Amino acid sequence: MLGYTITQWLFGILSFLAIMFALMVVFTRNPVNSVLYLVLTFFCIAGHYLLLNAQFLAVVHIVVYAGAIMVLFLFIIMLMNLNADTEPRKHIGTRFIAGMVGGILLFVMVGALRGAEQLQLVQGGASQIGLVKNLGKVLFSEFLFPFEIASILLLAALVGAIMIGKRDTNINSKENTNS
Amino acid sequence: MLNGIPINFYIMLSAVLFIIGVVGVMARRNAIIIFMCIELMLNAVNLLLVAFSTLHNDASGQVFVFFIMAVAAAEVAVGLAILSMVYRNFKSIDIDLLSRLKN
Missing domain, CATH: 1.20.5 (Single alpha-helices involved in coiled-coils or other helix-helix interfaces)
Structure with missing residues (x-):
């Protein structure tokens, strides 16, 4: 498929979805929708963990973040009865400046990190460190x-x-x- | 069949996610959304730690991510308790209202 492997396709799709959902978290007016988009972002990040052979962390990430923390957020939002009508909005100038500062920060970060080495990640069954057995050994000794x-x-x-x-x-x- | 992805891509993805979180903190007034954007920033860092842990074949990075998750859970519990207190007193969680504390 256009010279890309399955892993690279999965990485591209998951990255695109994660960034889109993260943008929706910031730009949706209704806080409940914001929480739901953040849950979807966390699922995409869990998919990245699976691609990186960190199976234990992927499961813990879904259980702790999507299962516990996000439910707590949703609970508080429901308790406060927040919706798009009660949502306070910043002045348009402030939001414009926030976007501009973010763009500049992104520019600086990309410029600074562009020189990182083009190392290939070791993937595909070679790495066993993400399994519960190995992580548990490190966690309970070191x-x-x-x-x-x-x-x-x-x-x-x-x-x-x-x-x-x-x-x-x-x-x-x-x-x-x-x- | 599985081919590696350059570490650069993970660095860029984490930077973009982190900056979306930063923009969210700056552009929103709802304190709960700001909290969620902080979670997003933490997750961007977690993703980078896992990527480097896999790159160097070292489990320490993943253990660090585990600890960051524990700290994030504690932070969210206390932070949401404070926010519910704020809501009880102000009937709103607009953070601009909290500037009255300085008067």
Whole structure:
């Protein structure tokens, strides 16, 4: 097919879809649609992980991002009853400047990174590091301490989220009982 | 049959995704959309880490991505709790309203 292999076709299609969906996230007015486009972007990125032989990360990415984090976002948006009518919009000049700054940043990045070596990625069954067995070995030997620290971080985030969400209701109930 | 893709393509894809996230943070006023754009930036970096991990055949990069996911999950939990607090007090999550904090 035009001299390209299947992997290259898949890479092109997935990249195109990822960039299109990411653009839709920014340019859609309705926040619910934005979340759904972001989920599609994450699926495209998970496809890239599969192409890169990182099977474990692809599964974790779908479970954690598309399954947990995005549902949390959707939940909050539904809770706040946001839609396109309530969506605040920046001034047209600010948006124009934001687009221009993004374009300039892209220009600088492409210019700076253009000189990277044309290395070919090792792909197609040769790499086994993305499997659960090998990642688990590295995670529980070399990175055991950071792994434990991550558990403390998650616990702290859990307690913090509950405390932040709860304090206001306590104040309100106190005010209600006082008045 | 499977042919490799040059690392340059992954660098460019990650740069484009990252910059879409940056533009989203600058151009939107809805705090939740800004959060989502930050997630997009994190994912662009994750993709590049996995690409280089495969290139160098080193598992450390993928373990790093694993940790970044854990940190992102913690960040989203706390951030959305703060946003729901803000919504409760202001009845809006327009970040321009939060500038009244400086008065």
